[in-house]
Amino acid sequence: MRKSINNGNITWLDEGQGATIVLIHGFAENSALWDIQTTQLKTRYRVIIPDLPGTAVVPLSTPLTIESMAEYVYAILLAENISDAVIIGHSMGGYIALALAEKYPSGLKGLGLFHSTAKADNEEKKEGRRKSIKLMEQYGADTFLRQTLPNMFSPATKSTLPAEIEAYVKMGMECQLPALVAYYEAMAARPDRTDVLKALRVPVLFMIGKDDNAVPLDNVLPQITLPRVSSIHIFENVGHMGMWEVATESNVILEQFIAFCQLSS
Known part of the structure; x- marks a missing residue:
């Protein structure tokens, strides 16, 4: 069921019953990213899936920051x-989940970083985002996304999941250029939140693709020992899209982690 408040400026899907799971999408995505996971999880849990500002169904809010998007998700919870809730974020969604955990830790039963990191962008990464913005502004967002988004999949799955790659590109094209630019700027400006991992008293899930070029393995590995309780899963032949590339396996891991979080509270 799709719900909204604030005259449609805050929108989310609400599926199933039970303990609450929040799934947060990332850059150039929307709530449909999690359709496979939602179908599975809603049989046992209540699943909340926000559509962030700037997606096809929600106007872009300004100024847009990782922190403002965390407040957006918190408004849904209120x-x-x-x-x-157990809160799980993909890529930029993980940055939002960390910001939410930093400000509202008492409302957290577990945190999942699905191809995401608590580290801030280094200068090389920031420069890459600035170049991406220039390319989008020069050649158009659709051209940029069609060239870039397939690289979120591993070389192995690029050849086996052509329909999924096309669906992912079309999802990205639903975001307008101002939103894509705002997302990049928000990600580049976010602070390091490795201290949030150290402070958490709830289980933390790390889902890592061995062939992930967006959030590389060597970026995430130093973080896995920071939380008190970590669950770590490294996928072979998987890029940045494990929820699609290895949907069945990742669903099993998510269910096990969520169940563990209920027992740990």
């Missing part, structure tokens, strides 16, 4: 009277 509207639904949800006092605790």
Whole structure:
């Protein structure tokens, strides 16, 4: 069921019943990213899936920051009277989940970083985002996304999942250029949040693709020992899109982690 508040400026999907799971999408994505996971999880849990500002169904809010998007998700939790949840974010969604965990740790039962990192962008990464913005502005967002988004999949799955890659590109094209630029700027400006991992008292899930060029393995590995309780899964022949590239395996891991978080509270 799709719900909204604030005259449609805050929108989310609400599926299933039980303990609450929040799934946060990333750059050039929307709530449909999690359709496979939602179908599975809603049989046992209540699943909340926000559409972030700037997606096809939600106007872009300004100024847009990782922190403002965390407040956006928190507003949904308040509207639904949800006092605790397992929160899982993909890529930029993980940055938002970390910002939410930093400001509202008492409402967290578990944190999942799905191809994401607590580290801030280094200068090389920031420069890459600036170049991407220039390319989008020069050649158009659609051209940029069609060239870039297939590289979110590993070389192995590029050849086996052509329909999924095309669907992912079309999803990205639903975002307008101002939103894509705002997302890049927000990600580049975010602070390091490795201290958040150290401070958490709930389980943390790390889902890592061995062939992930966006959030490389060597970026994430130093972080896995920071939380008190970590669950680490490294996927072979997987890039940045494990929820699609290895959907069945990742669903099993998500369910096991969520169940563990319920027992750990």
